[in-house]
Amino acid sequence: MKKYTSLNDIENLSETIQKAIQLKENPYQFAHLGKQKTLVMLFFNASLRTRLSTEKAAKNLGMQVSVLNITNAWSMEFEDGTVMNVNTSEHIKEAAQVISQYADIIAVRAFPTLKDKEKDTAEIVLNSFVKYATVPIVNMESATDHPLQALADAITITEKKTTSKPKVVLSWAPHPKALPHSVPNAFVHLMHRMDVDFVITHPEGYELNPEVTKGFHIEYNQQKAFENADFIYAKNWSSFNEYGKVLNEDSNWMITEEKMGDGKFMHCLPIRRNVVAEDAVLDSNNSLVIEQANNRTFAAQVVLQEILTNL
Amino acid sequence: MKKYTSLNDIENLSETIQKAIQLKENPYQFAHLGKQKTLVMLFFNASLRTRLSTEKAAKNLGMQVSVLNITNAWSMEFEDGTVMNVNTSEHIKEAAQVISQYADIIAVRAFPTLKDKEKDTAEIVLNSFVKYATVPIVNMESATDHPLQALADAITITEKKTTSKPKVVLSWAPHPKALPHSVPNAFVHLMHRMDVDFVITHPEGYELNPEVTKGFHIEYNQQKAFENADFIYAKNWSSFNEYGKVLNEDSNWMITEEKMGDGKFMHCLPIRRNVVAEDAVLDSNNSLVIEQANNRTFAAQVVLQEILTNL
Amino acid sequence: MKKYTSLNDIENLSETIQKAIQLKENPYQFAHLGKQKTLVMLFFNASLRTRLSTEKAAKNLGMQVSVLNITNAWSMEFEDGTVMNVNTSEHIKEAAQVISQYADIIAVRAFPTLKDKEKDTAEIVLNSFVKYATVPIVNMESATDHPLQALADAITITEKKTTSKPKVVLSWAPHPKALPHSVPNAFVHLMHRMDVDFVITHPEGYELNPEVTKGFHIEYNQQKAFENADFIYAKNWSSFNEYGKVLNEDSNWMITEEKMGDGKFMHCLPIRRNVVAEDAVLDSNNSLVIEQANNRTFAAQVVLQEILTNL
Known part of the structure; x- marks a missing residue:
């Protein structure tokens, strides 16, 4: 290298x-x-x-x-x-x-x-x-990128997957501040390289750079996107089209225990509790965030x- | 440990x-x-x-x-x-x-x-x-505590004491800013553990947390407290009762060479010269402040x- | 030492x-x-x-x-x-x-x-x-001094000189901010110790501390100073007489490729391009600035x- x-x-x-x-x-x-x-x-x-x-x-x-x-x-x-x-x-x-x-x-x-x-x-x-x-x-x-995070995530998914081709969802989540696209971009780059069934979900207007997401399905209905997910990767980002703008802080997009089902929760950290994801998600055994940090x-x-x- | x-x-x-x-x-x-x-x-x-x-x-x-x-x-x-x-x-x-x-x-x-x-x-x-x-x-x-400082002070007192049960005085001293209670608390905790004759002196209103000082004599007359002292530990702190307030900057409480007698001077540093203690105290052979820092x-x-x- | x-x-x-x-x-x-x-x-x-x-x-x-x-x-x-x-x-x-x-x-x-x-x-x-x-x-x-820089410059000149007694010029150069005298002083101190033909050039009013430059020729005409120079050391400094003042930002004093001739260019860095020296000087093979940094x-x-x- x-x-x-x-x-x-x-x-x-x-x-x-x-x-x-x-x-x-x-x-x-x-x-x-x-x-x-x-x-x-x-x-x-x-x-x-x-x-x-x-x-x-x-x-x-x-x-x-x-x-x-x-x-x-x-x-x-x-x-x-x-x-x-x-x-x-x-x-x-x-x-x-x-x-x-x-x-x-x-x-x-x-x-x-x-x-x-x-x-x-x-x-x-x-x-x-x-x-x-x-x-x-x-x-x-x-x-626009965070490839060390993506590699840590790749290690984590590889260690924790229980099926050969897991379903992975990248979900936008609310946040009060305008955040970069580096982590979601890096994760999408990773998904291009792993053998997964990958879906992106976010409110309309939060489309990432289309050069990055090209070839992946964007599902605007979070509930539908989450069905049978093995891994749910939550992350806020600001708008790419209306560059750097916060268009939406809708708390309905927060990740909850109920939404997670049996899926494993991933986030790059730091995370705002009860804004991006509720306490129960982070405190659950299905949360991989500390493993990700370790990796x-x-x-x-x-x-x-x-x-x-x-x- | x-x-x-x-x-x-x-x-x-x-x-x-x-x-x-x-x-x-x-x-x-x-x-x-x-x-x-x-x-x-x-x-x-x-x-x-x-x-x-x-x-x-x-x-x-x-x-x-x-x-x-x-x-x-x-x-x-x-x-x-x-x-x-x-x-x-x-x-x-x-x-x-x-x-x-x-x-x-x-x-x-x-x-x-x-x-x-x-x-x-x-x-x-x-x-x-x-x-x-x-x-x-x-x-x-x-x-509210600084136990690494207390342990360094314990080493210093042990190295420098010339009697088996030395008299040790903790004296409040003036300072223009509101300072924490961490160091005086830590020193009082230490005094509970060492075989010493210990007195605390400060102006009225500067009582430390009574949970910490319980069992020790508080002498409001600094001169009386200093009589025959082997070690004088000077430190400013803000009021505990009127929490975080500076009630008094009375320079009569400054540590002077005359007050010190043959006592050894201790302070955790940094120290404001000619406010907390006069130059002659810090420049004296009886000052242990550099030894404390080394320890x-x-x-x-x-x-x-x-x-x-x-x- | x-x-x-x-x-x-x-x-x-x-x-x-x-x-x-x-x-x-x-x-x-x-x-x-x-x-x-x-x-x-x-x-x-x-x-x-x-x-x-x-x-x-x-x-x-x-x-x-x-x-x-x-x-x-x-x-x-x-x-x-x-x-x-x-x-x-x-x-x-x-x-x-x-x-x-x-x-x-x-x-x-x-x-x-x-x-x-x-x-x-x-x-x-x-x-x-x-x-x-x-x-x-x-x-x-x-x-007022920077002797580690001077020693690095001494190494650089020793490595790069092609004659036993090179001609070295220290030239003031323009800069929008008031800068210290440390580097030019250090370089002049060095010149006192090396076997060189040394000239200082700067606009009138930019005389360095005369205690430092004593014994050296000051040439107010930059062009004349640069004639047949082997090494040209550029540096801005503020006035010593009108202490710390910026008296002059005359861009005619900027170091250009044309002025350099076959001389080697030296500067301690950081350098403002196209203010202190033009791009062509820094991008030339005759620039020694990276070597100086390495040394x-x-x-x-x-x-x-x-x-x-x-x-």
Whole structure:
């Protein structure tokens, strides 16, 4: 693996999942692979799970880790040819090359603006790092994708499925704030790669980027979508068409125990209780959210391991 | 030791103190005990001494350390059953369980509100971590206690005492800001466990929580309290009765060289010079404040060591 | 080496440069020198290059590293005898001694006020750490100096020079904000120590501290200064005479490809493109800025190594 900016960087997904499951059993078996190698983790946005799990994954592999919080990605210049006499004080060309001097792998988190659809869709921050850095880049959640989360979810579904082709539903759920499309996009990308019966459900107006969901059935009736579901993945996102807008906070879309039936509940966390899903869902034995969080470590570890092997 | 949230978690105090003193002589003797173990340090409030000493203690034991600053504990939800559609975005139930996936021990710092006496006294943040985390919790200063400071003070007194039952005075001192009760409470808890002649002195209205000071003599005359004192522990705190209020900034309560006599001076730091104590006190050979700070490392290390041994 | 607060702490510069160049070839040859030693890095100001390169250097030597961001140096008290009842909450006397309990070496970054010339010139923060700390201090950019940058520049010039006595020009360049004198001062200090033909060029009114530039020719005509230059070091700084003021943003002083001729371009970064220097300069093969950034690691490493050897 030369980089991990999207799930496309994984050639053989089921093989990668199996490697991660083996790592989970013995996380320190490759503790010398990262010796004298440095991971620089750059956060343009706050992080709890991604920060702790990726740091742990790197250290499990024996890597050195530097964590750098940069308050605002947009004080960095991403355009070519700009006269930088206003707000931006460093060009990504220099920044990415410079950080590459101190890192063997660079991991980057940079959320979308949710205001400038074109900029977000172009993944300017992530792609600029890929373009100008001279070391491999790992995506720790970008404007439109979150492939480490998707890989953790792949591990979780593989571990917990009881049929060869489970029914998986991605359901929009209410939330008071405008949230990115990164996690739902990442999950849809994953569904393209797994042998599942996949349905997306959300209120009208909440269609994700059609380039992403192409080929999947969108069912606007949540109840119908949930019938016989093995896994229900809940997530809020803001509108893609009316870009970054909250169109609807209808609590009828909240995930309830009754709606879940025997399905297993998934969510990337953090989750607002009794808004996205009711307490009974999260406190049920059918909730997989802590398992998903745990698998973040092994998703990151298998990715770092694959990249280290190719350095 | 299963956790360290208060001095009560130490069964045999004098034995623990002796272990810490031995660690001080050879800090790396257990450098393999923490191998492949991770300490996650969560700071809801700023830290210098606690941060550096606890991190060093963990690394002396060979642990991996992740430090996470979280700006505001109160954007986390601590109540059960809340509809989280306003300010809080993650419930402690998830947060504590998730962090437990990445940590073998979690250390938490969360100061009091000094506004909501009931909430502070209930130690909601600390106790919620204890309740929901699946790994041991270490208190790096909570709403009402600071047991790592108390243990460092215990080591310092043990090292510096010249009589078998020294006279120890805890004296309130002036300060322009409202400060927590954590350190004085922790010190009083300690005094219950050591063989000392203990007196508390402060202006009227500054009584600490009577549950904490029960059984000890409060002397409102500072001069009388200081007579023949071997150790004088100075600390400001805000009123407990008029919760979180500054009632008095009377500089007559400042600790002076003259008042000290031959007593040894203690303070947890940071200290405002010429407000809490005059320069001559801090610059005297009788000041133990730097020794106390140094002992923070070995207090933390003996605690982590005891917990690691029981994992 | 007992400390590294200025280039004066290097006795034999060319020997130190050669050591750094050897380290670059095999950065891990002294990986056990820093075992069980801790570097505490204190940042009163933001940092990217210095943070990552110094941390990496320390870890290459096997040291433990703690990074502490302290928002504001000026909430620390640096004056003697002050009654600290207003804004400052900890005196440098305690802070420096306390941090010395947890560190074998302390590295400090503290920028100038650019308002109080006397305070800045006196290097109060840095010198207070030197005075009160009980372990060696490393300057990671202070009010008036940046000797780690200077050493990296020394390595770069040594590696890239093609004549025994190259012509080196330090040129002021425009910038919209008031910047410190640390980097230009450090570079001038370096020029005093290297066998070069050195010229300083800037608009009138931008004279650096004459104590620093004493003995060097100042040429107000940039074009004339650049004639036959082997190395052109560009940097903005604010006025020293009209302390901290931006007197001039004349874009005629911007470094262009045409002006450069065959000279090699140097800058400490970050750099505002098309303000300080045009794109063509930075994108040219004659730009050494990434090499300079890379050499920051080995400058820091040779310094830490020399200090560790003397502990």
